Amino acid sequence: MAHVMKCSQCGATAVINMPQHRLKLCAEHLVPWVAKMVQKAIERYELFTPDERILVAVSGGKDSLALWDILEQLGYQTEGLHIHLGIDDEGYSDASLAKTAAFAQERGLLLHVVNVREIYGQSIVEVARGRRGGRTCAVCGLVKRHIMNEMAHEDGYDAIATGHNLDDEAAVLLMNTLHWERRFLSKQGPLLPSIHPRLARKVKPLVLLYERETAAYAIVRGIDYVMQECPYAVGASSIRAKGILNQLERHSPGTKVQFYLGFLRAREDGWLPSDRGLDGSVAACPRCGQPTTADGLCAFCRLWEGVR
Amino acid sequence: MAHVMKCSQCGATAVINMPQHRLKLCAEHLVPWVAKMVQKAIERYELFTPDERILVAVSGGKDSLALWDILEQLGYQTEGLHIHLGIDDEGYSDASLAKTAAFAQERGLLLHVVNVREIYGQSIVEVARGRRGGRTCAVCGLVKRHIMNEMAHEDGYDAIATGHNLDDEAAVLLMNTLHWERRFLSKQGPLLPSIHPRLARKVKPLVLLYERETAAYAIVRGIDYVMQECPYAVGASSIRAKGILNQLERHSPGTKVQFYLGFLRAREDGWLPSDRGLDGSVAACPRCGQPTTADGLCAFCRLWEGVR
Numbered sequence: 001m002a003h004v005m006k007c008s009q010c011g012a013t014a015v016i017n018m019p020q021h022r023l024k025l026c027a028e029h030l031v032p033w034v035a036k037m038v039q040k041a042i043e044r045y046e047l048f049t050p051d052e053r054i055l056v057a058v059s060g061g062k063d064s065l066a067l068w069d070i071l072e073q074l075g076y077q078t079e080g081l082h083i084h085l086g087i088d089d090e091g092y093s094d095a096s097l098a099k100t101a102a103f104a105q106e107r108g109l110l111l112h113v114v115n116v117r118e119i120y121g122q123s124i125v126e127v128a129r130g131r132r133g134g135r136t137c138a139v140c141g142l143v144k145r146h147i148m149n150e151m152a153h154e155d156g157y158d159a160i161a162t163g164h165n166l167d168d169e170a171a172v173l174l175m176n177t178l179h180w181e182r183r184f185l186s187k188q189g190p191l192l193p194s195i196h197p198r199l200a201r202k203v204k205p206l207v208l209l210y211e212r213e214t215a216a217y218a219i220v221r222g223i224d225y226v227m228q229e230c231p232y233a234v235g236a237s238s239i240r241a242k243g244i245l246n247q248l249e250r251h252s253p254g255t256k257v258q259f260y261l262g263f264l265r266a267r268e269d270g271w272l273p274s275d276r277g278l279d280g281s282v283a284a285c286p287r288c289g290q291p292t293t294a295d296g297l298c299a300f301c302r303l304w305e306g307v308r
Numbered sequence: 309m310a311h312v313m314k315c316s317q318c319g320a321t322a323v324i325n326m327p328q329h330r331l332k333l334c335a336e337h338l339v340p341w342v343a344k345m346v347q348k349a350i351e352r353y354e355l356f357t358p359d360e361r362i363l364v365a366v367s368g369g370k371d372s373l374a375l376w377d378i379l380e381q382l383g384y385q386t387e388g389l390h391i392h393l394g395i396d397d398e399g400y401s402d403a404s405l406a407k408t409a410a411f412a413q414e415r416g417l418l419l420h421v422v423n424v425r426e427i428y429g430q431s432i433v434e435v436a437r438g439r440r441g442g443r444t445c446a447v448c449g450l451v452k453r454h455i456m457n458e459m460a461h462e463d464g465y466d467a468i469a470t471g472h473n474l475d476d477e478a479a480v481l482l483m484n485t486l487h488w489e490r491r492f493l494s495k496q497g498p499l500l501p502s503i504h505p506r507l508a509r510k511v512k513p514l515v516l517l518y519e520r521e522t523a524a525y526a527i528v529r530g531i532d533y534v535m536q537e538c539p540y541a542v543g544a545s546s547i548r549a550k551g552i553l554n555q556l557e558r559h560s561p562g563t564k565v566q567f568y569l570g571f572l573r574a575r576e577d578g579w580l581p582s583d584r585g586l587d588g589s590v591a592a593c594p595r596c597g598q599p600t601t602a603d604g605l606c607a608f609c610r611l612w613e614g615v616r
Contacts, residue, residue: 177485178556178563180570182579240559244552248486251548255486262488271490271581 016216020254027220034217037208038070045190047203052158054078055200057148058103058111060096060226062218063163065103067206069221071161072109078161080104080111081151083144086123089231093123096226103223114147120304125232127303136232139303146300149290152200159201167211169204170256171241173263186275189264195277196291198284210256211242324524328562335528342525345516346378353498355511360466362386363508365456366411366419368404368534370526371471373411375514377529379469380417386469388412388419389459391452394431397539401431404534411531422455428612433540435611444540447611454608457598460508467509475519477512478564479549481571494583497572501584504599506592518564519550 005014007026014024025033041047048054056071058064058080071078082100087093097113104111117123128139148160169188176184192202206214218225233239248255266272282291285298292298297305313322315334322332333341349355356362364379366372366388379386390408395401405421412419425431436447456468477496484492500510514522526533541547556563574580590599593606600606605613 178567180567180574182574240556244555247552248548259486259488266488266490273579 015220016213018210018213020210020249020257030216030220034066034209034213035070035073037213038067038205039074041190041205041208042074042203045203045207047161047191047205048076048159048201050076052077053156054203055148055152055155055157055160056080057144057160057162058082058100059163060098060100060103061163062223062225063165063168063206063211063214065100065163065223065225066214066218066221067161067163068103068109069107069223070217071205072107078109079157080109081148081160082111082113083147084113084115084117085125085140085143086115086117087125087230087232088123089125090228092226092228092231095228099224099226103225112151114151116143116147122304137236140232142300142303146288146290146298149199150288153198157200159203161203161205163206163214164204165206165209165211165214166256166260167242167245168238169207170245170260171238173260174241174245175237177263182273183275185263186267186273189267193276196282198290207260208257323528324521326518326521328518328557328565338524338528342374342517342521343378343381345521346375346513347382349498349513349516350382350511353511353515355469355499355513356384356467356509358384360385361464362511363456363460363463363465363468364388365452365468365470366390366408367471368406368408368411369471370531370533371473371476371514371519371522373408373471373531373533374522374526374529375469375471376411376417377415377531378525379513380415386417387465388417389456389468390419390421391455392421392423392425393433393448393451394423394425395433395538395540396431397433398536400534400536400539403536407532407534411533420459422459424451424455430612445544448540450608450611454596454598454606457507458596461506465508467511469511469513471514471522472512473514473517473519473522474564474568475550475553476546477515478553478568479546481568482549482553483545490581491583493571494575494581497575503585504590506598515568516565 005017005024006012007014007029008024009029010026012026012028015027016030017024054071054076056064056068056078058068060082068078068080080100082097084097085093101111101113103109120127124140124143125136127143128136151157152160169190173188176188190204190207194201245256245259263272267274282293284290285292285294285301287297287301290298290300294302313325313332314320315322315337316332317337318334320334320336323335324338325332331341362379362384364372364376364386366376368390376386376388388408390405392405393401409419409421411417428435432448432451433444435451436444459465460468477498481496484496498512498515502509553564553567571580575582590601592598593600593602593609595605595609598606598608602610
């Protein structure tokens with residue numbers, strides 16, 4: 001007979017075992033526990049308050065939809081932003097938009113949609129292809145940051161929330177540490193304060209949750225999310241880093257969370273340097289007005305030079 | 309037909325490919341290249357000078373025997389110290405002593421041998437078994453450090469050299485980083501200066517060489533070394549860390565060396581804190597006279613309490 005896991009709180013059949021917390025939970029108790037972990041992150045890292053307006057960046061994946069769902073449950077003021085990247089491979093972007101829009105509609109939430117190809121004339125893939133050395137993921141990050149900052153500035157949101165979970169953050173931290181990327185190690189974390197009126201505060205309320213926990217949450221809550229990974233992310237170094245951390249985690253539960261929280265603590269204590277400023281002198285981009293350290297057009301505007 | 313690797317220096321058949329250096333070398337050119345890397349480490353990290361007397365800790369494995377061989381080639385003043393740990397499993401300790409003694413005799417080098425069981429009454433395994441929570445590797449490290457320090461002090465050596473290679477160092481660094489072990493991260497490196505007259509300077513001249521490079525060197529030089537690993541090291545976390553770094557290295561040659569050297573550079577630049585002092589106040593152990601932060605007997609003398 002198969003062994004049945006029991007919920008640590010009520011003895012019902014558990015849907016998830018979290019050895020790093022010595023905790024097993026049933027569907028009913030998982031939902032408030034996940035919400036509590038998000039609330040804990042919001043308070044511990046002073047991400048935002050109930051009277052602030054939060055723009056949630058929703059891709060249509062489990063993490064960002066779970067995040068929006070949790071923030072709504074917790075009573076925060078949220079609106080969604082979905083960026084349609086124009087990735088046609090396997091119908092990725094259309095499927096992502098469809099799932100996100102359905103999610104918002106079912107719950108009566110306000111969703112803003114920005115379609116990159118419609119506004120800028122090319123999809124992420126097309127514009128990345130045209131640039132020398134321009135890797136798709138880097139270009140995509142640049143474009144998304146620009147659009148999020150622009151929207152937060154124009155519509156006066158206090159913060160932009162993204163669905164990065166602990167696995168995402170620990171994987172990036174591992175890569176940054178293996179290369180001793182001092183600039184990134186000085187900044188990476190659940191809170192990136194606004195250091196310029198045109199650059200919104202960025203927050204990651206899911207940083208205390210493992211990917212498998214947000215996935216279990218999404219399933220239990222009946223959230224219909226895009227299962228496929230972005231076709232361009234295959235082979236990304238962050239995926240390799242996640243695999244390595246999962247190997248370590250299997251052998252020693254809690255490795256990922258201790259690695260990430262130990263890092264944040266080392267910086268809070270001043271053992272690791274903290275630097276959240278912009279590098280170099282900052283000017284306004286003559287085209288879009290966003291701050292840039294470049295001499296002339298910002299990286300975003302240079303990307304689209306000659307396209308339109 | 310199989311592809312034949314060619315030596316980057318002479319075109320002869322290469323015995324090793326080192327993609328992180330974009331270098332392939334034949335047996336003849338490998339030997340001076342390895343010696344050059346050791347000389348580079350000695351100078352770059354100011355490990356020791358030709359007029360200093362070096363005690364080389366030789367276990368009988370490839371790294372420590374290769375180290376002794378290289379230091380002799382480079383003209384340094386060396387004597388060897390072999391510590392017989394009394395590990396009878398698979399005849400490990402006897403085999404290690406035999407290989408080490410044969411190596412020294414063939415080359416006319418002076419080898420000192422300390423037999424733990426003969427002097428202290430129990431083997432490493434026996435004394436580790438008697439201690440609560442005393443893991444064999446930790447006890448072994450404590451005993452070896454004590455014996456090396458004692459001998460260096462009594463016979464006036466300027467430094468103790470060990471055969472730690474870059475793989476060893478990078479694996480320890482990875483474990484220390486995953487746990488953000490600040491104390492160890494502040495100290496770990498090729499040079500541990502003498503911070504007390506009874507604690508010798510510790511140096512690791514092989515830190516610029518990958519394990520496969522020292523292995524190739526030992527084979528090419530016809531060094532007959534102990535192939536078996538210590539039976540108690542199986543499953544050690546450092547072995548898991550090495551496996552992980554080798555995965556990363558395969559995908560991206562140079563990962564290990566960049567990780568380690570980037571760390572040393574970050575500390576040299578003051579980006580990471582450096583602390584080489586003893587922790588807390590130091591007193592002389594009333595039994596052995598070595599410095600200790602304990603109140604009363606030092607950890608080494610407490611280990612043997614009641615044995616003799």
